Amino acid sequence: MYLTCFRFNTARPGARKLLTSPQATHAGVMSAFPTLLPTQDSAPRVLWRLDRNAKAENLLYIVSPDKPDLTHLVEQAGWPAAAAAGTPGWQTYDYTAFLNSLSQGSTWSFRLTANPVHYARVKDGAPTKRTAHRTPTHQIGWLLDTDRQQRCGFAVLPTPHDKRLTEHGDTHQVTVTDHRRLDFAKHEEATATKNRVQVTTVTYNGRLQVTDPEALRRALVQGIGKAKAYGCGLMTLAPLT
Template identity: 35%
Template sequence: MTYLSRIRINPLRKDSRKLLSNPRAVHGAVMGGLPNHKPDDRVLWRMDPDNPHRPHLFVLSPTRPDWTHIIQDCGWPDADGDHAAVRDYTPLLSQLAVGREFAFRLTASPVQNTATPTKATPAQAARLTTRAENGKRIRGFRMGHRTAAAQLDWFLTRTDRWGFDIPATRSDPAAPGI
């Protein structure tokens, strides 16, 4: 069974400011809330800063989580209301079907691996020199795509593998009276 969680974060607390500014801290806090986590389980999380006064942490996990530590350190532990909502994700998954359209946000890191960077940093140049001297094959360099066109191409070439597609732009007719 899969669970979707929403945790309220108090941005005025010291530990929550660490979460809001450091993705590694969020990852650690999320993994700390999954007592039955297996190494091959996928856990997805997203910090939703739409409202800077009331950010939320969303987590999709294969096991039932316990967010007590996040509520105590980063939430409003003594306030009224629902601090962390944990719901079964199965009803939504059962509604997925071919042809259904969903909207979502994605944060990704569009990168490529290359053995020969065009503008090598001093550390990369040293590794290339060492590789040439030893004749050994070393792992390539991970380089981020810097242009919007390259990032979009990186994304669009992977959507089919990820199980969805991005529909072509469409122009809907104008609403009546506009």
């Protein structure tokens, strides 16, 4: 497995298109793997995530079973002249060694962009419908779901009682930011109501403890939650500071 980081040159029109179109970004990511065909249903999972840390620091992270070739992204949305002069346009790291180093009980900082949803009925007797969580409280509750955490092999660390900001909130070391509601056409022939995709995404930042290393490895390479093709599901870990 490999972890790749690409930085966008936001002065280029191609970068602005990719940063505003999950369809375009997904296509750009999948085009980085010459052995993967667009119609290959059994293709290995490729995860990606956009981190908008600052106006001049927009990063694309990719987790994949093969090394990507992001030459086309450098040409469209990077610094092609610098790349031609020898400055790498992206960085790819061996992710397997890190995954294998995860141990039960270890603690990490994490970041995850996800699509927190639940199933609800609009009215009595109607079938349940997948619906996005809208408030930070419910979005955090989605991540803190006991079954989800157990299935993914981690537990978000609780906040010490003397450091909680409110009496009934701030129970765990996690925050949600960058709430986005994506609405885009799935196909070029889509109309205002047909063949459109609506996805709510949020980014979680927090601290966790590993409870099941193998389950967490699986979650890190297969993703967490829905809408993985649109930049959701990729969790990354970093040492605690």
